[in-house]
Amino acid sequence: MLDTAKFLIEAQGVSVKADGRMIIDHVDLTVSPSEIVTLIGPNGAGKTTLIKSVLGLRKLTAGSVHIRPHTVIGYMPQRLTVDPNLPLTVRRFIGLAGKMAKGKRQSVLDEVGVLPIVDSSIHDISGGEMQRVLLARALLRDPDLLVLDEPAQAVDINGQAELYQLISAIRAERGCGVLMVSHDLHLVMSATDKVLCLNNHLCCVGHPEAVSKDPNYVELFGPQVADSLALYHHHHDHEHAVDGHIVPGGSDDEASHEGHQHG
Amino acid sequence: MDDFIFYALAAGLGVTIVAGPLGSFILWRRMSFFGDTLAHASLLGVALGLLLGVSDLTVGVVIVCVGAAAFLVVLQNRTRLGNDALLGILSHGTLAVGLVAISFMDNVRLDLIGFLFGDILSVTMTDLAWIYATVGITVIILSKIWRPLLSMTIHEDLARAEGIQVTRLNLLFMIMIALVVAAAMKVVGILLIAALLIVPASAARHYAKTPEQMAGMAVVIGAFSVVGGLALSLAYDTPAGPSIVVIALVLFLISALMPDVSRQHQ
Incomplete structure (x- = not known):
């Protein structure tokens, strides 16, 4: 059966109030099939609360959330610590997500890189490994929508870039929508279609490049962060001299690289 | 073998069948103090049962235990006190209220010591029927909800997002604990029920x-503890309920001294 609804998630005017403080203030949010939407914002901006509201885990003070009917959601919570009293292997933990054909399970575990640790106790794996295990569990539900709350936390810098590439690849391969929280616009930039910059209210929305230049974004994260991002993204405009000075050039990539070719 | 020893063994082993898995869940969910609270509240359940004139005490105990659990949830939402403080208040508060309530019933002859410390050697056929009915119901419920209950024990929000009915499971879990508390009251007594679970x-x-x-x-x-405790009690005339817990404690201490099997990798 064909689903006629355009959006996987359509949230309007979502507000959550706790202890007299607006944690989220009239936020609109949509996620379409095979779209990657990233929430960024400082600590306490309400990113996790917004995610939980969308999933129906938090009561809304106002507004509405519509999830397209028959949408299977794979959720990756921000933190998951299994109580040390509970003996559990990685395999068993992943198996709790639901039944899936064995061949398919193997390929998902392989894709996410969990296969080598699948027989380990869940108490003995590292933080970065735990993130991959959680992602594998979410994927094994064969989701139409992935909701990832800071998937790259506790993952080292190289691993982070790799993880975002993986998420991007999963989207391309399966066509599922992705809603994720991230601290770092740098890293998610290439792997995201739409960025929502949140600071209790919605500061700005749009394509990552547009958001990074938005005055609201610059104000929220400070000129340094915003600037470093601009530098990062526009590194073809100039080059760094040996002492770190910015020297003009580089607009012609091939020419500038000719001078110091390796091997 | 004398009948009363057979009854005692049957009662003790019946309770351990459900105390094992439920006690494990209590540990996994960090609810050991909660188990104690329900056990203490059960004395109030005994009083209620007598007041209502129901033939068995299980009904009153289950009602009061579920009520105490609901009251705890209300308190959690209304105060800023931590869970341990609230449980400490409820645990001893309900025990005190139960003791006072029972003192008003002078027309009923009541073996208070029996309730507090258990009276496994006086278990009757009717008691056994109640215990095994409890075992049957609990085993059926537990086998049906084992997987979702485990999921929710690991992470409640994740379970909820995956479509598990968390509130319903919580209620079922509470009822099972209340049932096992009612059954274990006869075996080890109100003050030591939590020990048998944990x-x-x-x-x-x-x-x-x-x-x-x-x-x-x-x-x-648990089964070893029941058999060992009863043997100890018969040989040295020690109180049966506490003897069972003493054996369980010894078995725990032995396990703590053993090399840790669960942490070894294959």
């Missing part, structure tokens, strides 16, 4: 690699 499961943690292994071993360790 000590064998804690000893089992040491040897287990999966949740099911831990629950199963908790049953085995």
Whole structure:
């Protein structure tokens, strides 16, 4: 059966109030099939609360959330610590997500890189490994929508870039929508279609490049962060001299690289 | 073998069948103080049962235990006190109220010491019928909800997002604990019920690699404790309930001294 609804998630005017403080203030949010939407914002901006509201885990003070009917959601919570009293292997933990054909399970575990640790106790794996295990569990539900709350936390810098590439690849391969929280616009930039910059209210929305230049974004994260991002993204405009000075050039990539070719 | 020893053994082993897995869940969910609270509240349930004139005390105990659990949820939402403070208040508060309530019933002859410390050697056929009815109901419920209950124990929000009915499971879990408290009251008494739930499961943690292994071993360790405790009681005329807990404690201490099996890698 064909689903006629355009959006996987359509949230309007979502507000959550706790202890007299607006944690989220009239936020609109949509996620379409095979779209990657990233929430960024400082600590306490309400990113996790917004995610939980969308999933129906938090009561809304106002507004509405519509999830397209028959949408299977794979959720990756921000933190998951299994109580040390509970003996559990990685395999068993992943198996709790639901039944899936064995061949398919193997390929998902392989894709996410969990296969080598699948027989380990869940108490003995590292933080970065735990993130991959959680992602594998979410994927094994064969989701139409992935909701990832800071998937790259506790993952080292190289691993982070790799993880975002993986998420991007999963989207391309399966066509599922992705809603994720991230601290770092740098890293998610290439792997995201739409960025929502949140600071209790919605500061700005749009394509990552547009958001990074938005005055609201610059104000929220400070000129340094915003600037470093601009530098990062526009590194073809100039080059760094040996002492770190910015020297003009580089607009012609091939020419500038000719001078110091390796091997 | 004398009838009363057979009845005592049957009662004790029946309770351990459900105390093993439920005790394990109590540990996994960090609810050991909660188990104690429900056990203490059950004395108030006894008073209520007598007041209502129901033939068995289980009904009153289940009602009061579920009520106490609901009251705890209300308190959690209304105060800023931590869970341990609230449980400490409820645990001893309900015990005190229960003791006072029972003192008003001078027309009923009541063996208070029996309730507090258990009276396994006076178990009757009717008691056994209640215990095994409880075992049957609990085993059926537990086997049906084992997987979702385990999911929710690991992470409640994740379970909820995956479509598990968390509130319904919580209520079922509470009812099962209340049932096992009512059944265990006769065996080890109100003051030691929590020990019967927690000590064998804690000893089992040491040897287990999966949740099911831990629950199963908790049953085995509990059964050893019942048999050993009764033997101790018969040989040296010690009180039966506390003797059972003493054996469980010894088995726990032995496990704590053993090399940790569950942490070894294959």
